[in-house]
Structure formats: structure tokens, C-alpha cells
Amino acid sequence: MNEHQQTLFEFMRQQSDKLAVQTLQHIGLTFISLFIAVLIGLPLGIYITRKKQISGFVLGVAGVLQTIPSIALLGFMIPVLGIGAKPAIVALLLYALLPIIRNTFTGITGVDESVKEAAFAMGMSRWQVLFKVELPLAMPVILAGIRTATVINVGVATLASYIAAGGLGEFIFGGISLNNTNMILAGAIPAALLAIIFDFLLSRVQRLNFKKVRKVVIAAPVIIILLSTLYFIPSAYGSKLTAGFTPEFMGRQDGNLGLQSKYGLKIHTIVINDAVMYKAAQEKQLDVISGYSTDGRLKAFDLVVLNDDKKIFPPYYAAPIVREDALKKFPLLEKTLNLLAGTITDSVMTALNYKIDYLHQTPERVAKDFLTENNLWKPAKNGHDGTVRIGSKIFGEQYILASMYMMLIKGYTNYDVATKTGLGGTKICFDALTNNQIDLYPEYTGTGLLAILQPSAATINTLHGDKDSTYNYVKNEFKKRYDIKWLQPIGFNNAYALMMRQQQAKKLNIKTISDLKRYLESK
Amino acid sequence: MIKAEHLIKTFGQTTAVNNISFEVNEGENLVLLGTSGCGKTTTLKMLNRLIEPDSGTITINGNNINAQLPEDLRRGIGYVLQNNGLFPHYTVEENISVVPNLLKWDKKRTRERVIELLKKLHLSDNYLTAYPNELSGGQQQRIGLARALVANPPVLLMDEPFGALDNVTRSKIHQEFKALDELKRKTIIMVTHDVQEAFELGDRIALMDKGKIVQMGTPSDLLFNPINGFVSNFLQDQRLQLEFRAIRLTDLWEHLPGGGKTTSKSSLPAETDVWTTLEGFKFHNGESMSVLHQQKNELKTITFGQLMAAFSEHKTQQPHE
Numbered sequence: 001m002n003e004h005q006q007t008l009f010e011f012m013r014q015q016s017d018k019l020a021v022q023t024l025q026h027i028g029l030t031f032i033s034l035f036i037a038v039l040i041g042l043p044l045g046i047y048i049t050r051k052k053q054i055s056g057f058v059l060g061v062a063g064v065l066q067t068i069p070s071i072a073l074l075g076f077m078i079p080v081l082g083i084g085a086k087p088a089i090v091a092l093l094l095y096a097l098l099p100i101i102r103n104t105f106t107g108i109t110g111v112d113e114s115v116k117e118a119a120f121a122m123g124m125s126r127w128q129v130l131f132k133v134e135l136p137l138a139m140p141v142i143l144a145g146i147r148t149a150t151v152i153n154v155g156v157a158t159l160a161s162y163i164a165a166g167g168l169g170e171f172i173f174g175g176i177s178l179n180n181t182n183m184i185l186a187g188a189i190p191a192a193l194l195a196i197i198f199d200f201l202l203s204r205v206q207r208l209n210f211k212k213v214r215k216v217v218i219a220a221p222v223i224i225i226l227l228s229t230l231y232f233i234p235s236a237y238g239s240k241l242t243a244g245f246t247p248e249f250m251g252r253q254d255g256n257l258g259l260q261s262k263y264g265l266k267i268h269t270i271v272i273n274d275a276v277m278y279k280a281a282q283e284k285q286l287d288v289i290s291g292y293s294t295d296g297r298l299k300a301f302d303l304v305v306l307n308d309d310k311k312i313f314p315p316y317y318a319a320p321i322v323r324e325d326a327l328k329k330f331p332l333l334e335k336t337l338n339l340l341a342g343t344i345t346d347s348v349m350t351a352l353n354y355k356i357d358y359l360h361q362t363p364e365r366v367a368k369d370f371l372t373e374n375n376l377w378k379p380a381k382n383g384h385d386g387t388v389r390i391g392s393k394i395f396g397e398q399y400i401l402a403s404m405y406m407m408l409i410k411g412y413t414n415y416d417v418a419t420k421t422g423l424g425g426t427k428i429c430f431d432a433l434t435n436n437q438i439d440l441y442p443e444y445t446g447t448g449l450l451a452i453l454q455p456s457a458a459t460i461n462t463l464h465g466d467k468d469s470t471y472n473y474v475k476n477e478f479k480k481r482y483d484i485k486w487l488q489p490i491g492f493n494n495a496y497a498l499m500m501r502q503q504q505a506k507k508l509n510i511k512t513i514s515d516l517k518r519y520l521e522s523k
Numbered sequence: 524m525i526k527a528e529h530l531i532k533t534f535g536q537t538t539a540v541n542n543i544s545f546e547v548n549e550g551e552n553l554v555l556l557g558t559s560g561c562g563k564t565t566t567l568k569m570l571n572r573l574i575e576p577d578s579g580t581i582t583i584n585g586n587n588i589n590a591q592l593p594e595d596l597r598r599g600i601g602y603v604l605q606n607n608g609l610f611p612h613y614t615v616e617e618n619i620s621v622v623p624n625l626l627k628w629d630k631k632r633t634r635e636r637v638i639e640l641l642k643k644l645h646l647s648d649n650y651l652t653a654y655p656n657e658l659s660g661g662q663q664q665r666i667g668l669a670r671a672l673v674a675n676p677p678v679l680l681m682d683e684p685f686g687a688l689d690n691v692t693r694s695k696i697h698q699e700f701k702a703l704d705e706l707k708r709k710t711i712i713m714v715t716h717d718v719q720e721a722f723e724l725g726d727r728i729a730l731m732d733k734g735k736i737v738q739m740g741t742p743s744d745l746l747f748n749p750i751n752g753f754v755s756n757f758l759q760d761q762r763l764q765l766e767f768r769a770i771r772l773t774d775l776w777e778h779l780p781g782g783g784k785t786t787s788k789s790s791l792p793a794e795t796d797v798w799t800t801l802e803g804f805k806f807h808n809g810e811s812m813s814v815l816h817q818q819k820n821e822l823k824t825i826t827f828g829q830l831m832a833a834f835s836e837h838k839t840q841q842p843h844e
């Protein structure tokens with residue numbers, strides 16, 4: 001996307017609108033959820049000091065909530081709350097709950113018994129003891145809890161972009177998938193700054209003496225509510241159909257940018273993570289999504305690929321890419337990896353992915369079944385002639401391919417294998433390869449071209465979106481620039497594709513992207 | 524004025540208070556004395572309903588304390604805690620003003636009263652804005668006392684009010700305590716495990732053991748008419764000192780030599796106890812001191828030797844011992 005090497009500052013200035021919106025959304029998300037968490041956590045924390053029998057249970061539940069991985073928690077939310085602000089806020093609030101409840105509880109139970117007794121002895125009622133004695137004395141501890149919760153929230157709020165709730169995560173995750181360091185930093189630096197600033201401010205509040213804390217505690221809800229309003233919930237309406245695109249797709253010439261320039265497609269778009277996008281489409285939260293043509297969920301969720309009639313999506317043929325030094329170190333490696341060349345077609349790959357995504361079979365099992373059916377499987381030799389390190393990106397297809405390569409290497413050679421699967425996006429995987437942390441991983445020609453090499457538009461045009469010329473171009477350039485070799489393509493083309501629910505597409509009579517544009521423009 | 528009848532309180536297996544009854548007259552200072560864990564604090568807390576007894580009744584001025592809301596009852600009873608229990612987040616002024624604020628006094632009245640009390644307790648106004656942790660133990664103790672006295676309650680409950688102080692500070696505060704006019708009219712129930720303190724400050728003493736009152740009476744009752752071995756053993760260690768405290772010059776009057784020279788110095792009242800008289804010799808440069816027996820309208824001048832001789836003569840005439 002960048003023709004010349006842009007500086008971070010240039011990027012931030014160019015994207016200042018987006019940056020401002022994302023930052024405000026980020027602050028808003030953090031504080032809306034914090035506010036609700038305080039509203040729930042504080043009374044709950046007080047309540048369990050009065051009902052000690054249930055305190056263990058409540059703290060236990062809050063503790064368990066906190067250990068749920070954020071992505072999983074966001075995933076659970078979608079069927080119940082859909083996508084967008086609501087599930088993000090709920091998820092954030094669940095994370096913020098534990099420190100608030102726990103610190104309220106410890107703060108209040110930590111108040112000196114004799115001071116409490118004095119309060120009763122002076123003739124204070126239960127409520128007066130709570131508000132005049134227990135809460136003020138517990139306040140530093142409670143504030144420490146709120147401080148922890150705030151910092152957690154600033155961090156977790158980056159994940160809100162996974163479910164179309166905005167925030168600085170849009171830049172961070174967009175940047176990771178686009179291999180755009182400036183974009184990552186443009187999101188990560190403000191997010192880190194927010195965490196540091198809020199942490200610092202709250203630490204100051206914590207250290208104030210009791211008098212001033214009283215004033216701050218009164219001002220706090222006002223401040224929190226003001227900060228919360230920074231988050232204007234991204235509306236899910238305003239267009240006949242809603243599209244959900246991954247951050248990666250949003251920033252790519254062969255993605256949303258191409259849809260806009262080549263097709264002139266104008267559709268209300270929200271940014272969403274790949275992991276939840278298909279589900280959201282099935283749940284009718286989204287109508288059009290960006291996906292991959294071999295994705296198993298196409299089959300699982302009854303989606304249909306729209307024909308790319310203007311050919312904006314370049315070919316994405318998969319092939320293993322390997323460090324040249326690894327090929328020298330392991331002479332049998334190339335031949336072994338090439339056993340898979342040409343064996344897997346688009347439909348086969350979709351079927352394999354379907355087994356993972358929908359039938360929930362393990363990648364190992366799917367890989368072994370496939371190899372066995374194609375008479376490629378051999379039992380492992382358990383050799384010890386060095387260890388080949390295989391990487392993979394964080395989705396099913398890559399897991400399957402990594403498993404197949406592992407089985408082939410173990411069965412046909414005396415090398416041992418170590419796998420480093422689930423390496424985030426292209427950037428993480430490719431950096432691991434160039435930094436000699438892995439020896440190989442499966443890559444796609446289109447990704448190599450557009451995300452890694454990033455040639456000028458003129459160069460891209462000379463390739464005409466052609467399968468072979470693209471493959472040859474990346475092969476040569478990778479060899480020249482990185483000393484990395486593209487082995488023979490595996491066979492399938494996992495290109496970008498726009499997809500819709502089969503039923504809806506049929507009803508609206510949309511078969512191609514141009515049909516979609518026409519429908520959107522019709523009154 | 525305060526009447527407790529058949530109070531019983533158990534905590535699980537332990538019977539903290541086991542059928543206690545006592546009466547305290549208006550303006551009297553009753554001391555609950557006993558070893559640790561004998562139920563003193565529990566007894567005291569039942570009087571302002573910090574602890575509800577399992578059975579038994581308590582009346583103040585003939586009114587059952589259960590007839591009132593506990594909050595209202597407590598606002599009318601001063602309470603000094605075992606370890607002062609000041610509010611660490613309140614300044615001295617706010618600490619003392621707690622009860623007036625609960626009673627919704629106007630600000631000016633509260634402030635004047637706080638300043639008045641500080642003066643009486645020999646604390647400077649500068650402390651008004653200090654926090655408790657900025658004060659010495661003795662000062663904290665006084666603030667605790669001021670907090671209990673501020674609304675001028677007729678009844679004052681004190682749980683080892685001077686327990687945490689060193690001996691020097693304690694005897695100083697004892698002097699002030701006795702001199703404080705605020706306390707003269709009050710009905711006070713004070714808990715202590717310090718025999719000296721009980722004898723110095725108590726009009727009557729209730730000696731407790733294992734949740735029961737073993738003997739209740741004036742200091743000299745306990746000292747000279749102990750009802751059993753427990754009582755005499757309890758006082759044994761400090762017997763001589765206690766006798767010095769319990770016996771007054773009026774008790775020795777007949778054994779003191781009459782006449783003598785009148786010194787120019789002012790005279791001691793004959794109600795003074797022996798201990799205080801002995802202390803007087805310490806600070807008094809002369810060999811002798813004058814003592815005035817107001818009722819008999821007699822003035823005697825005595826030396827240290829004469830005082831000791833009178834004391835031992837008095838002792839030999841005591842029935843017990």
C-alpha cells in the first residue's frame with residue numbers, strides 16, 4: 001500500500017482522522033465498561049463482606065471469568081449479543097470485575113475492627129458506618145483495584161476490533177496482517193500511552209490524602225461518564241447491506257481498496273476479526289464478508305462466493321517457502337515437501353478445512369487421513385538427523401499443511417520436526433522465517449507479492465493477475481532479497497473472495513460483485 | 524442509675540459473662556477489674572448494646588435499654604475503646620465531632636465545644652487539623668476521651684482507657700482524669716486489669732473472674748474485707764501500695780500525734796490518702812506537713828516517721844490479717 005517508505009509520523013498524520021476516532025473509541029470503550037464494572041463490582045464487593053459465606057464463590061467466579069482467553073470470551077458473546085459495541089463492553093466489563101470486587105472486599109474487610117466498633121459505639125447506623133468509615137478507609141485499596149481494571153481494559157480493548165467495536169486494535173491487527181509496521185505502531189503506541197497515562201493519574205489519586213480523595217471520589221463518576229461518551233457506537237445501519245471485513249482486507253489494494261476503486265462498491269462496512277466473521281454472517285449480523293475461497297466455513301455456514309468479474313483478487317496459490325540454508329542443511333527436505341505438490345485442489349482444500357472448522361476434527365487427523373488416502377503416509381522413522389522447524393499462521397488450513405509436512409518429513413527422512421504453529425499473521429510468520437526461528441511455512445503467492453514484496457502498482461499490473469507470472473515473480477524476488485525459496489505450488493488457490501449467505505444471494509439474485517454493486521445502488 | 528440483672532452471654536462454648544448483676548449510682552465511678560478474658564469488655568459492651576446478652580436485663584434510669592434504637596442509645600452514652608479506636612481518616616476535630624454531627628448540632632456549637640474540651644484536656648488548638656497518626660499515644664487517648672465526652676452524656680463507658688500508656692504518662696493522665704470537672708458528675712463504668720488504677724480511680728470495684736463478679740465494694744472493702752482467698756490473692760502483690768491508697772488520713776486520725784507547730788505552708792485535707800501524703804513529703808522540702816480535719820476542725824502537723832507509725836498502729840487494729 002505504501003509506494004515509498006513512509007515514516008511513522010507521516011502515517012499518523014495521514015491517518016490522523018482515523019487515529020483520533022480510534023483513540024476516542026478506545027478511551028470510550030475502556031471507561032464505559034469500567035463504569036459498569038464499578039457499578040456492579042463495588043456493591044457486589046460490599047455485599048460479600050456482609051455475606052462472607054458466598055464471598056469465596058463470587059471471587060471464584062470472577063477469577064474464572066478473568067482466565068477465559070479474550071478472543072474466546074468475545075466469541076462466546078456473538079451468539080448472544082451479536083457483534084459491535086455490546087459484546088465488547090460486556091467482555092471488558094467481565095475482565096474488569098475481578099480486581100474491583102476483590103479489592104473492595106479486601107479493602108473493607110481490612111478496616112480495623114476497633115475503628116468499626118468505635119463507629120458503631122458512637123451511634124452510627126450500618127449505612128453510616130459503611131459510607132463514613134468503611135468505604136473511605138477502604139478507598140485506597142478500592143482505587144488500586146480500579147486502577148488495575150483500567151489498565152487491563154485499555155489492553156483488552158485492543159481486541160474489541162475483532163468484533164467490530166473499533167478502537168486502536170483496528171490499526172494494530174490491521175498492521176500485523178498487512179505487514180505494515182507503521183500501522184501497528186500507530187495503534188500500539190497510543191494504546192500503550194493511554195495505559196501509562198491512566199495508570200499514572202490513578203496512582204496519583206491513590207496517594208492523595210483522605211480529604212482530597214473524598215472530592216475525587218465524588219468527581220470520578222462524572223469524569224468516567226464524560227470519557228464514556230467518547231465512544232459513539234459505530235452504527236450498524238445506514239446501508240441496505242452491511243459488510244464485515246477483516247482489518248487486513250480493509251487495507252489492501254486487492255481488498256476493500258480495490259473494491260472501491262475498481263468496482264466503485266459503496267457498502268456500509270465494519271471491521272471485524274476473521275475468527276468471528278463467518279459466525280456473524282450466519283447469524284445475519286453481517287450480509288457480505290471477506291473470506292477465503294477454500295475456507296471450510298463456506299460449506300459449514302452455507303455461504304456462497306461472489307464471482308470476481310473484474311479480477312481484482314490476485315491468485316493466491318499456496319506453496320511452502322523455505323530458507324535456502326535449511327535446504328542445504330537438510331538435503332532431502334525439498335524433495336519431501338514437493339511430495340504434496342499439485343495434490344490438493346480448491347474443492348479438496350475446502351473439504352479438508354470443513355472437517356476442521358465444522359466437524360472439529362484435529363488437523364493431525366485430517367492430515368493423516370488425507371495422506372493415507374493418497375498413499376503418501378508412512379510411519380515415522382523417529383530419526384535424529386537434525387530438526388526441521390515448521391511454522392504456520394493461525395488458521396486451520398495452515399495447521400493442516402504444517403501437519404502434513406511434519407508427517408511427510410518424519411516418514412520419508414530421518415529428520416526430526418519441531419512445529420511452531422499459530423504464528424499470528426503474515427508478518428509474524430515471515431519475520432520468524434527471516435530471523436531463522438523457523439525453516440519453512442506455507443505461504444500464498446498473492447500474500448508474498450502484496451503483503452511482503454509490496455511492489456509498485458506498475459509492476460503489479462505487468463503480472464495481469466496471472467497465476468504463473470505471479471509465482472515466478474515472487475520466486476525470483478524472494479530468492480534475491482531474502483534467500484528464501486518457493487517450492488512447487490500445492491495446487492489450490494486460496495484467494496480472497498466476497499461471500500454472502502446462499503439464501504440471501506439467491507433471493508436478491510446476486511452472483512457477482514458487480515451484481516452486488518448494482519443491488520446496492522438500486523433504490 | 525444503671526441496673527444490670529442476671530446478664531448471661533456465651534460465645535459458642537465459652538461463657539464470657541455468667542449471670543452478673545450490679546447497680547451503679549448516679550455520679551459513681553464503678554471499676555470492673557479482673558484478669559484478661561474474665562468478661563469485662565463483654566459486660567461493658569452489653570451496656571450500650573454492642574453485644575446483646577443471651578438473657579438478663581439492663582435499665583438506665585428505670586428504662587430498659589432495649590426500648591430504644593441502639594443508635595439512639597449509643598449517642599447518649601460516651602464510650603472510650605480499649606485501644607482508642609480513633610478514625611484514622613478524620614482529623615482530631617472531625618473525630619471529636621462525630622457524635623455532635625450525628626445529633627445534628629449546628630457547626631458553631633460543635634466547634635466551640637470541641638475547643639473547650641481540648642483546652643480542658645490540655646491539648647493545643649493546633650491539633651485540630653492533625654490526623655490521629657500524627658499524635659502520641661497519650662494524646663490519642665485524650666482525643667478518645669474528648670470524643671466520648673463531647674455530647675456531654677450522663678453515662679461514660681471506658682474500656683481500659685489508659686491501657687496502652689507507659690507508667691509515667693499513665694499516672695499523669697490519672698491525675699488529670701481525677702481533676703477533670705466534666706467527669707465529676709458522670710456515672711462512669713471503667714474496665715481495667717490494673718489493680719493500682721482500679722484503686723486510684725474507682726469509687727467501687729467489681730472484681731471479676733471467669734464471667735462472674737467475685738466481690739463488689741469500695742477499695743478498702745476489698746482490701747480489708749476480702750470475701751475469699753481469690754480476692755486477697757488478687758490484691759496480694761501490691762498490697763502495701765494499695766493500702767497506702769485505700770487508707771486516708773481520717774482513718775489514722777486517732778493515731779496521729781495532736782498539736783504540733785503550725786507551719787506557714789497550706790495544709791492538706793485529712794481525706795487525703797496515705798500514698799498521696801507520702802508523695803507530698805517527696806516534693807515538700809520541710810520535715811513536716813500540716814493536715815486539716817475539717818469536720819473535727821483540728822489541725823495536726825506530722826512528720827514522715829509519725830505517719831508511718833500511725834499507719835502500722837492502724838494496721839494492727841484491723842480484724843483480718
Ligand SMILES: Nc1ncnc2c1ncn2[C@@H]1O[C@H](COP(=O)(O)OP(=O)(O)OP(=O)(O)O)[C@@H](O)[C@H]1O
Pocket residue numbers: 534535537538539557558559560561562563564565566716
Ligand atoms: N466476639 C467473640 N467471639 C467469641 N468469643 C469471644 C468474643 N468476645 C469475647 N469472647 C470470649 O469471651 C471471653 C471474655 O472476653 P472479654 O473480651 O469480655 O474479656 P476481657 O475481660 O475484656 O479481657 P481483656 O482484659 O483481655 O480485654 C474470652 O474468653 C473471649 O475469648
Ligand SMILES: [Mg+2]
Pocket residue numbers: 563564565605682
Ligand atoms: Mg477487654
